[in-house]
Amino acid sequence: AGGGPGPGPGPPVPAAPGRAQVFTTVVDTFLEKLAAAGSYQRFANCYRCFYKLQPEMTRSIYDQFISQLQSSIKEEIQEVKDEGNLDVLFNSLDKIVEEAKNREEPAWRPSGIPEEDVRSAMVPYLLKHRSYLRKVLKEKEEENRKVAESVLAGRDRIAELQQLIEARKHAWQ
Numbered sequence: 699a700g701g702g703p704g705p706g707p708g709p710p711v712p713a714a715p716g717r718a719q720v721f722t723t724v725v726d727t728f729l730e731k732l733a734a735a736g737s738y739q740r741f742a743n744c745y746r747c748f749y750k751l752q753p754e755m756t757r758s759i760y761d762q763f764i765s766q767l768q769s770s771i772k773e774e775i776q777e778v779k780d781e782g783n784l785d786v787l788f789n790s791l792d793k794i795v796e797e798a799k800n801r802e803e804p805a806w807r808p809s810g811i812p813e814e815d816v817r818s819a820m821v822p823y824l825l826k827h828r829s830y831l832r833k834v835l836k837e838k839e840e841e842n843r844k845v846a847e848s849v850l851a852g853r854d855r856i857a858e859l860q861q862l863i864e865a866r867k868h869a870w871q
Contacts, residue, residue, distance in 0.1 A: 717788035725775055729768050736764065 715723070741760045742749040749756045779785060798805060808815050 716792045718785050721779075721784070721788065725772070729771060732771075733764050733768065736767075 738757065738760050741763070742753075742756055745756060806818075809818075
């Protein structure tokens, strides 16, 4: 009974980061690479004359430029996240994916033939709807049969009353 590999409880598997966290990481990585691509050396080369006259000022301007560029991009991305409600959507997608892991049957995938895809999606719905409509039809037919019986009974009663009226009318004359 050792602690080697094999079945049994092991260290807990860390949960995969959520999509919102992955998105944030991607944005941060993008900003780092953007700053690396726009290196100080490139900036200084573009403004060589100014750099030769004021190297400290050039560095300060570069630092401010990169800082403001990064914060501006972060603000824009945050606006997009807020307007699109991305955090909620990412969390919802994470939840859907997590729930799908417990499903035994594979998720539906398109076959590539639109007619078959539509048919496979619509036929079960249409069959269910047809069953419902047949049930409603039977109920209405039964209701109509009862109403027809009631109408016929009413007509018979009217005919009886007309005969009774005629008989009494003849008796008075």
